[in-house]
Each structure stands twice: as C-alpha cells, then as structure tokens.
Amino acid sequence: MNSRSTLAALTTAALTTLAIPASAFDLGSAAGILQNVNPTHIIDNAKKLGGMSQEEEIALGQKLAANLLGAVPLSKSKSRQRYVNRVGRWLAMQTERPDLPWTFGVLDSDSINAFAVPGGYVFVTEGLLRTMHSESELAGVLAHEISHVVQKHHLKALQKSAGLGLLTEVAVASVDNGNKRMAVDKVVNAGTELYARGLDKGDEYAADRAGVVVAARAGYEPYGLVAVLQTLEQLGGGDSRLSLLFKTHPAPQDRLKRLEQTMDGHLDTYAGQAQLDARLRKYLGKG
Ligand SMILES: [Zn+2]
Numbered sequence: 001m002n003s004r005s006t007l008a009a010l011t012t013a014a015l016t017t018l019a020i021p022a023s024a025f026d027l028g029s030a031a032g033i034l035q036n037v038n039p040t041h042i043i044d045n046a047k048k049l050g051g052m053s054q055e056e057e058i059a060l061g062q063k064l065a066a067n068l069l070g071a072v073p074l075s076k077s078k079s080r081q082r083y084v085n086r087v088g089r090w091l092a093m094q095t096e097r098p099d100l101p102w103t104f105g106v107l108d109s110d111s112i113n114a115f116a117v118p119g120g121y122v123f124v125t126e127g128l129l130r131t132m133h134s135e136s137e138l139a140g141v142l143a144h145e146i147s148h149v150v151q152k153h154h155l156k157a158l159q160k161s162a163g164l165g166l167l168t169e170v171a172v173a174s175v176d177n178g179n180k181r182m183a184v185d186k187v188v189n190a191g192t193e194l195y196a197r198g199l200d201k202g203d204e205y206a207a208d209r210a211g212v213v214v215a216a217r218a219g220y221e222p223y224g225l226v227a228v229l230q231t232l233e234q235l236g237g238g239d240s241r242l243s244l245l246f247k248t249h250p251a252p253q254d255r256l257k258r259l260e261q262t263m264d265g266h267l268d269t270y271a272g273q274a275q276l277d278a279r280l281r282k283y284l285g286k287g
Contacts, residue, residue: 056171061119075106083283094217116145135276140225144211153203198248
C-alpha cells in the first residue's frame with residue numbers, strides 16, 4: 001500500500017469519530033460465529049475472473065475457522081467477546097471491505113497471539129489481551145489482522161499451496177458429501193500448515209502499515225500497534241507464550257523499525273486521538 005496516498009485519503013476521511021458511537025456497540029457476540037454463513041446458500045459464481053467470489057471466500061474461511069477453533073476454544077466471557085466484536089467491527093467499517101460478515105473471537109488461551117482467517121474471521125487470545133493497556137492497542141492489533149483479510153493474504157497463500165480450483169471446490173462443498181470430504185481435508189490441512197508457518201514477511205509489514213491507517217481512520221491514536229510491538233519486544237523470544245507468534249511473524253524490532261520509517265511524523269496529526277485505556281480496563285475487567 002502506498003502510505004502517502006493512504007494518508008491523503010485519511011485526511012479526507014471523516015475523522016469526526018473521536019470515540020466509537022453507541023451504535024457500534026449494538027452488535028452481536030462471537031457466539032454466532034459458525035452460524036453466519038450457510039454454505040447451501042452460496043451462489044456458484046466461481047467463474048468470476050481473478051479468483052474466488054466473496055461468498056466462496058466466506059464459506060472457505062468458515063471451514064478454516066471451525067478447524068482452528070477445534071484446537072483452541074473461545075473464551076466463555078460473553079462481555080469480552082462483545083467488546084472485542086464492537087471494536088473490531090467499527091474498525092472493519094473503515095476498510096475497503098465493510099460488507100464482510102466480520103466476526104471477532106477471544107480465544108481461551110494464555111499464549112500471546114492473534115490471527116485472521118479469510119472471509120472476515122479474526123481471533124485474539126486472552127493472553128494477548130492481558131498485555132494491553134488501552135483500547136487503541138487492541139484496535140492496533142485488530143486492524144493489523146483485519147488488513148490481512150482485506151488484502152487477502154491468507155487466501156492468496158492458500159491459492160498458491162492448494163490451488164484455486166481446489167479452494168473453490170471446497171468452498172461450495174458440503175462436509176457431508178463423501179466425494180468432497182478428501183478435498184476439504186486437503187485444504188484444511190493446507191490451512192493448518194499455513195497458520196503454523198505464517199505468511200510472507202512482506203505481508204506482515206503490509207498489514208502493519210495498513211492497520212495503523214485503519215486505526216487512525218477509526219478515530220484511535222495511531223500508535224496502539226507500536227505500543228503492543230514494544231511490549232512484545234520487552235517480553236522477548238524467551239517467553240514461551242510468544243513462541244508461535246515469534247515463529248510466524250518478523251521480529252518486533254524489525255516491525256517497529258519499518259513502521260517508524262512509514263509513519264515518520266505523518267500520523268502526528270492523529271496522535272491526540274482516542275486511547276481509551278479506562279474503557280479497555282472496564283470491559284476486560286482489569287485493574
Ligand atoms: Zn500478521
């Protein structure tokens with residue numbers, strides 16, 4: 001993403017939202033995560049040029065998310081799920097893909113991690129939430145993950161490893177259909193492998209740059225992601241809670257260096273925007 005043109009767009013964007021409006025707080029929780037999409041309703045418009053239709057992407061993401069959730073359960077705290085969904089959906093509304101069925105889930109895990117799945121599914125662990133000091137930090141992390149979905153990073157990586165034909169076939173497949181079962185397994189395995197290995201570093205830096213802009217556009221102080229990366233750097237590679245995140249992402253100090261180069265004073269206009277540390281404490285039951 002060209003940071004200068006993005007920043008120009010930022011200034012013209014309605015930055016009237018210094019705080020999240022009440023309407024953004026009326027959204028449902030992650031409880032409906034697997035009921036958002038009914039694969040039988042998918043219209044087969046796979047013939048579209050340039051890849052999968054949005055419906056297929058959502059259906060594929062649903063299968064991948066279901067598989068990943070099989071490994072780590074969602075947190076039982078409904079208020080946390082609701083809070084993270086409100087913040088996440090408000091951020092997603094500022095992107096080029098506001099119409100995806102954006103769903104955010106808090107994972108019941110002490111490990112420090114967050115990840116995104118095609119179609120608009122974003123997960124953050126309890127362990128990562130516990131390291132945060134303000135809602136702008138949460139926004140920075142969610143906006144990074146949202147940017148992976150907006151830029152279709154995982155989808156493109158899966159197309160490379162599994163092939164577009166197979167992905168499309170699996171997106172429209174019913175799991176009950178024995179003939180498609182093997183294809184589904186193959187793609188789910190490719191997904192599991194991708195989430196263990198991580199994306200290309202270039203995709204991570206791109207999500208950092210775009211995420212900062214999305215957070216600023218949503219009315220947040222844009223250094224939230226920077227603050228989280230500083231925390232990760234301080235915790236260091238010796239912390240076992242960070243092993244997967246460190247394995248799948250460039251080192252925090254490299255990400256910080258790149259972000260500093262990109263931001264380099266450009267976002268100072270937005271430095272006075274909302275941090276909302278008290279609201280994070282209130283909803284996450286901290287302090
Ligand atoms: Zn990432």
